Amino acid sequence: MNSDALTMIPGVPFPEYYEFFMSWKAPIALATTYAVSVHLLNPSASKAKVSRVEAKNQGAGTASKSSPFMTAFVFLHNLSLAIYSMVTFFNMVQYMHKLYNRGNSIHDAYCDKDGFLWDNALGYWGYLFYLSKYYEVIDTIIILLKGRRSSLLQTYHHAGAMITMWAGIRYRAQPIWIFVVFNSLVHSIMYLYYALTSVGIHVPGKRYITSVQISQFLVGMTAATSYLFLNDCLVTEGQKFAVLLNVLYLLPLTYLFLDFARRTYGKRRAAANAASGNAKKAN
DSSP, X not given: OOOOXXXXXXXXSSGGGHHHHHSTHHHHHXXXXXXXXXXXXXXXXXXXXXXXXXXXXXXXXXXXXXXXXXXXXXXXXXXXXXXXXXXHHXXXXXXXXXXXXXXXXXXXXXXXXXXXXXXXXXXXXXXXXXXHHHHTTHHHHHHHHTTBOOOHHHHHHHHHHHHHHHHHHHTTOTTHHHHHHHHHHHHHHHHHHXXXXXXXXXXXXXXXXXXHHHHHHHHHHHHHHHHTTSTTTSXXXXXXXXXXXXXXXXXXXXHHHHHHHHHHHHHHHHHHHHHHHHHHHHO
């Protein structure tokens, strides 16, 4: 793992497109197209609809409605991503356990010095995970089709994930396991939650999912940054670039998620307190 040369992992689907997706032009062009399209298609704040939950909590705004076809599509989309994320997480953890039991030193295992994790799991599942970032823009398409407004958080999150995951896989950066493992675990929970809510099964705990997302960013940034200070771990300039790019991407992303949590759950708490106060006055 001491070269930035492009090497395809055996067994990846549609190998004829591997070189295209590993070119820097692919994530830049697709992320830019996505961001520009969202900007052009996004409804204004005054015309945008809101989710049923937002309309109920805020007592304002027109709630978006879904046809039976859209409901079925949203359910299958979220369920598919939940199952895919579970499979990715299971396979990554399985080989990480094998790596741990191989008898290597902690340093060599953490840095995957002999390429065991990359060759057996990360190269394959990481590449698929990178490709899934393009598919995940359907999240935004669903929002726009419902007449709702896509946030800056949504656009930055999806566009940035395409570029940063590309860098990690293209340059065979060992720390990219952090994002594949953590993110696949969180997505397993998150997309299952959205699949259930899309068909009217209201599971409590969205606030905690947001907290878990923020926690994964903080832990992931810390773990990824540690690789920059380990001797003889990141041995190519490409690997160092990939890790630094991911860390720099996560800094504003974490802020955006914190701001989202403050605005979303802070308003709900204020509304609940106001309702409680009015009820006491009425009594």
